[in-house]
Amino acid sequence: MFRWFARIATAMLLLHTFTAQAAPAFDEGKAYTRLAVPQAVSPSDKVVVTEFFWYDCPHCAAFEPELEAWIRKQPADVVVKRVPVAFAPQFVAQQKLYYALKALGKVDALQGAIFRAIHQQHIALGTEAQMANWLAGKGVPRQQFENAFNSFGVQMEAKRATQMVQDYQISGVPTMAVQGTYTLSASMPETPTTPQVLQAVDMLIAKVRAELKH
Numbered sequence: 001m002f003r004w005f006a007r008i009a010t011a012m013l014l015l016h017t018f019t020a021q022a023a024p025a026f027d028e029g030k031a032y033t034r035l036a037v038p039q040a041v042s043p044s045d046k047v048v049v050t051e052f053f054w055y056d057c058p059h060c061a062a063f064e065p066e067l068e069a070w071i072r073k074q075p076a077d078v079v080v081k082r083v084p085v086a087f088a089p090q091f092v093a094q095q096k097l098y099y100a101l102k103a104l105g106k107v108d109a110l111q112g113a114i115f116r117a118i119h120q121q122h123i124a125l126g127t128e129a130q131m132a133n134w135l136a137g138k139g140v141p142r143q144q145f146e147n148a149f150n151s152f153g154v155q156m157e158a159k160r161a162t163q164m165v166q167d168y169q170i171s172g173v174p175t176m177a178v179q180g181t182y183t184l185s186a187s188m189p190e191t192p193t194t195p196q197v198l199q200a201v202d203m204l205i206a207k208v209r210a211e212l213k214h
Contacts, residue, residue, distance in 0.1 A: 026200040031190035032182045039167055039180035046079045047208045049201060050177040052170045054085050055094045055125065059186070060174045061115040063194050067174075068112065070198050078205060082107075083161050085173055090126070092158055097131050099157040100148035106140060113138065178204040 028034060041048035051067060053060040071080050084098040085091070097114075101107045117123040117134060124130050128149055132142045148154060164170075168177055175185045176197060182204050184197050191197045 024196075024199060024203075026190050026203055031188050031196075031200045032178075032184040032204065033188075034182055035168065035180070037167070039164075039177075041180040043079065045212065046077055047205050047212070048079045048081065048179055049074075049205065050081045050083055050164075050168075050180075052083050052085050052165065052168065052173050052175045052177070054087070054091065054173050055097070055114055055118055056091070057173050058119055061119040063174045064112055064115050066194050066198065070201075077209065082111075083164050084158075085165050085170060086158070086162060087165075092162075093127060093131070094125070095158040095161055096128075096149050096154050097125070099154040099161075100145060100151075102157075103148045103151065103154060104140065104144065110135075110138060110140075176201050179208045181208075 026032065053063075074080065082098065084095040086095045098107065101110055114125065118125055123134060125134055128146065131149070132145050135145050136142050168175075168180075168183060170183070172185060172187060174194075175183055177183045178201060184191060184200050184204075186192055186194055186197055191200050
């Protein structure tokens, strides 16, 4: 009988240890920061996670496969959005590239391929012409892309993205934001790796989800 209780106690201890390792606690100021002015998110009844990225950023390229795998595991109450940054005027074209692909319904099919083209195949995708040439090889008609790229809607999306970068105080990428309130990146002391960033995002999702229920 004693051995039976001892085995149960050992199993419970191991379960507690595993759970603690699987769901680490993260601290404000060390793993994430709270925006001084929270930003409205839509839809307001979901948990909204935003990734700020730049196609030419090698860290964003390395993060992309991990992020894609993480996105596929998210439940229906979590909405993931992407915002391309342009820290300088010459990078606005890549903002418009993302929103043109979004307008054409091609982001999911081509997001990873764009990162691989730039960072593994060393293909320049910095101008509209370069983008149109590359996309034509991926089955996106040149005229269709150019029409979307130069559309009023895409121009407005790019301007909105730049405003969001300012509102969220984004100074580096990739940076994640949760519910327009918290921002996270691998530059924080408790989250020096992207897996740890995503673990902290998971923790904040659980926090926001609990708040939405009240």
